[in-house]
Amino acid sequence: MVLSSFTTDMKESPRLRMEGVRKRFGATVALDGVDLRMGSGEVLALVGENGAGKSTLMKVLSGAHAPDEGKMWLDGEEYQPRDPLEARRRGVAMIYQELSLAKDLSVTENILLGMEPVWGPLLRRTEMKRRAADAMSQLGRSDIDPNISLGKLSLAEQQLVEIGRAICVGCRVLVLDEPTSSLTQTDIRHLFEQVKRLKARGLAIIYISHFLEEAREISDRFTVLRDGKSVGGGPTASTATSQIISMMVGRSVDELYPRSARKAGEVVLEVKHLAGESRPVDASVSLHRGEVVGIAGLIGAGRTELLRAIFGLDEIKSGEVRVATYVGPASPARRWAEKMGLLSEDRKHEGLAVDLSIADNLMMTQLGWLVNPTLQAKESRRWIEKLGVKCRSPWQVVSDLSGGNQQKIAIARLLHHDVDVFLLDEPTRGIDVGSKAQIYRLIDELACRGKAILMVSSYLPELLGVCDRIAVMCKGRLVRSVAVDQTDEHRIMLEATGAMEMA
Amino acid sequence: MTTTLSQKETRPGTSSEDFSAFLGTLGPIMGLFLVVAAFAVLEPRTFLTLDNLQIILLNTAVVGTAALGATVIIIAGGIDLSVGSNIALCTVVIALCRLHGLSPAVAAILGIVAGACVGLLIGTLVTWLNISSFIVTLGLWGAVRGLAKRLAGGSEISTPPSWISHLLQMLPPGQRWMLMPPGVWLLVVLSLFVAGVLRYTRFGRHVFAIGSNEQTARLCGVPVARTKVMIFVFATVFAGIAGVLQFSYLNNLGDPTTANGYELNVIAAVVIGGASLSGGKGNIFGTLVGALLMTVVGNGCSKVPRLTNADQDIVTGAIIVAAAAFDQFRQSRATAK
Numbered sequence: 040m041v042l043s044s045f046t047t048d049m050k051e052s053p054r055l056r057m058e059g060v061r062k063r064f065g066a067t068v069a070l071d072g073v074d075l076r077m078g079s080g081e082v083l084a085l086v087g088e089n090g091a092g093k094s095t096l097m098k099v100l101s102g103a104h105a106p107d108e109g110k111m112w113l114d115g116e117e118y119q120p121r122d123p124l125e126a127r128r129r130g131v132a133m134i135y136q137e138l139s140l141a142k143d144l145s146v147t148e149n150i151l152l153g154m155e156p157v158w159g160p161l162l163r164r165t166e167m168k169r170r171a172a173d174a175m176s177q178l179g180r181s182d183i184d185p186n187i188s189l190g191k192l193s194l195a196e197q198q199l200v201e202i203g204r205a206i207c208v209g210c211r212v213l214v215l216d217e218p219t220s221s222l223t224q225t226d227i228r229h230l231f232e233q234v235k236r237l238k239a240r241g242l243a244i245i246y247i248s249h250f251l252e253e254a255r256e257i258s259d260r261f262t263v264l265r266d267g268k269s270v271g272g273g274p275t276a277s278t279a280t281s282q283i284i285s286m287m288v289g290r291s292v293d294e295l296y297p298r299s300a301r302k303a304g305e306v307v308l309e310v311k312h313l314a315g316e317s318r319p320v321d322a323s324v325s326l327h328r329g330e331v332v333g334i335a336g337l338i339g340a341g342r343t344e345l346l347r348a349i350f351g352l353d354e355i356k357s358g359e360v361r362v363a364t365y366v367g368p369a370s371p372a373r374r375w376a377e378k379m380g381l382l383s384e385d386r387k388h389e390g391l392a393v394d395l396s397i398a399d400n401l402m403m404t405q406l407g408w409l410v411n412p413t414l415q416a417k418e419s420r421r422w423i424e425k426l427g428v429k430c431r432s433p434w435q436v437v438s439d440l441s442g443g444n445q446q447k448i449a450i451a452r453l454l455h456h457d458v459d460v461f462l463l464d465e466p467t468r469g470i471d472v473g474s475k476a477q478i479y480r481l482i483d484e485l486a487c488r489g490k491a492i493l494m495v496s497s498y499l500p501e502l503l504g505v506c507d508r509i510a511v512m513c514k515g516r517l518v519r520s521v522a523v524d525q526t527d528e529h530r531i532m533l534e535a536t537g538a539m540e541m542a
Numbered sequence: 543m544t545t546t547l548s549q550k551e552t553r554p555g556t557s558s559e560d561f562s563a564f565l566g567t568l569g570p571i572m573g574l575f576l577v578v579a580a581f582a583v584l585e586p587r588t589f590l591t592l593d594n595l596q597i598i599l600l601n602t603a604v605v606g607t608a609a610l611g612a613t614v615i616i617i618a619g620g621i622d623l624s625v626g627s628n629i630a631l632c633t634v635v636i637a638l639c640r641l642h643g644l645s646p647a648v649a650a651i652l653g654i655v656a657g658a659c660v661g662l663l664i665g666t667l668v669t670w671l672n673i674s675s676f677i678v679t680l681g682l683w684g685a686v687r688g689l690a691k692r693l694a695g696g697s698e699i700s701t702p703p704s705w706i707s708h709l710l711q712m713l714p715p716g717q718r719w720m721l722m723p724p725g726v727w728l729l730v731v732l733s734l735f736v737a738g739v740l741r742y743t744r745f746g747r748h749v750f751a752i753g754s755n756e757q758t759a760r761l762c763g764v765p766v767a768r769t770k771v772m773i774f775v776f777a778t779v780f781a782g783i784a785g786v787l788q789f790s791y792l793n794n795l796g797d798p799t800t801a802n803g804y805e806l807n808v809i810a811a812v813v814i815g816g817a818s819l820s821g822g823k824g825n826i827f828g829t830l831v832g833a834l835l836m837t838v839v840g841n842g843c844s845k846v847p848r849l850t851n852a853d854q855d856i857v858t859g860a861i862i863v864a865a866a867a868f869d870q871f872r873q874s875r876a877t878a879k
Contacts, residue, residue, distance in 0.1 A: 385757075394754045
């Protein structure tokens, strides 16, 4: 462990210091003595598996939870926020994954929401405009119309508005919680520029992400949390990703991407010149038994739409999908009957009915006219045990579970249905490294058992690690796939951005 | 599979799911108990009598029966504002059938069919035109009532005596062995039936799935549109049966203005019973307790001389809000870990 390098020299008192922070909820210890220290103008990557205590720590920092023990200092002054409002006043701002903005209000109104300058009961509109414009210009985005209603902006721009709001209160510590999970590559680049800009202005920025490469790129130092403790940290530049991962999972990850010798069998899915409403434009791909085929591409290339069209969720305009020997009208019910299953990229809104129980979610595709709850629970327990889902009972509602465990339930639905063709859309998005490794192992195992897997992912190392062949989708077109050893990240990016055609 | 997915599993001895579900039904029951106790203390002589108990049950039957269907709709994330109008329409259809010389049984069945036709219309409009059920049934709330008035020619229709009226009248002394009027027994049987459908059939699980997350249901191959139409038809069958009971309660009378405002009582019963208007949650037992609670409040207030109709409305309103607040409290307790 690189604990020694954790205490980097900082001449003045650190911007933020946390020492021995403990927090328990009932019998569970969420934080078990966390130390954290960062200077101004520093970006700290806070990493750890789901449930390691990152969010609890940030809730303590932002005043949502009071710590049981431990102390915090902001610029040398003791800091004990009673509530998030006080934390904000003291200059600690959080940008959550889910933005907390009002879509129908204007950019200006959003930036100043809750702290509007007033003259008696009247708003000082010119002052509002001035302050909002000031915040946006500090972010270098004066081009965004401050009067436009927020809903008309892209997700990335909305995120900027939220950061603008933090700047407007004069924040000193900015926490970005999974800021890139729904951004395109270009937007991520822009965001990083903003982060650098804010860093140059002396803000201390805590960056939380599951994307270790991103966290590495943007951060100066990192701190790893595991089981509520800070178990390591150091300068990012001199630490290897694998080292960080071992700290996170508490064991060495020698083989994150297992790949057994597997043999491709007969073709189970053949897609020919498939076109949908707007995406895909023209996609052809084939999938054999015992094979994992990855689809790479930029966001908006139509990868999700391709899977949806194959699965009969979206209208098909032209082209053909053959599943085993069947060609014809498609519907999800039909596809399930043909032993094909889709794992949605949007767990919360499509993949799972989060208010329903684990058992109900698991069995939804496979109900007879009559349902036997006892049997349902028994079957669910089998999967819960097999996949190591952390839960109390099969009747626990899914929204109680962590992201990784939710994803396991979503995958278990396909396993329970015993599908032959797996369409996996971003199967590891937003889940912890431990669960990721588990899903990679599972994919390998399924392929070995002769199942066919078509997988969409935006994370190239994952695709390169897991797949046998990779196809790159660009602007709705997918023409050919190549064996994984014939390609690399660079070539894939060239193809994905359409640079290949020009070359 | 041979996966070595070793992870520690936390499974405490007592299942908090069971406890949570228990609290869910306990809330309305406690409310009912409190209200009964309050009136029993205030007016023991008139409130706590066997006759009055029978009256309370009689008065619960119509709303209770309609609420069975409404529970299914609300679990599926929909709502039916036209149920009161639908009940009135059914009484009119039954009365007209009787006047045309049809037997009581046939008339009752045609009345129920009329109710189901309204459900078919709602379901079709909701799925084809993709309008929310709130808007569709708001429209039908007026339209169905108007249809009932037009069919009835603007006035009540009296019909010759039939066995239907015995369903929901006080038991004559010779039939006390039945304990409750037949219509109330019918409600009990229908409740068990609907609860069974919700719990033990694919249709029932699909109702929950659609109400909880329609997208997921679609992904999982649930025929969403067809199921929605089925849900409204299924539910309005109970509005139809409630119409038969109302016809009985009115003593063989077809009345196009009857059951006015019942839709709100029905929805209140379902919500007091622990259902969520955003769908995915609700249970029949709770609905019954909710319906009973509303009748007890009405009945009790009429027994206490100091209380008026106005007080009854205030108490009922307070109970609805209290039920929702209790449910919210339970929810937040369940999610706080």
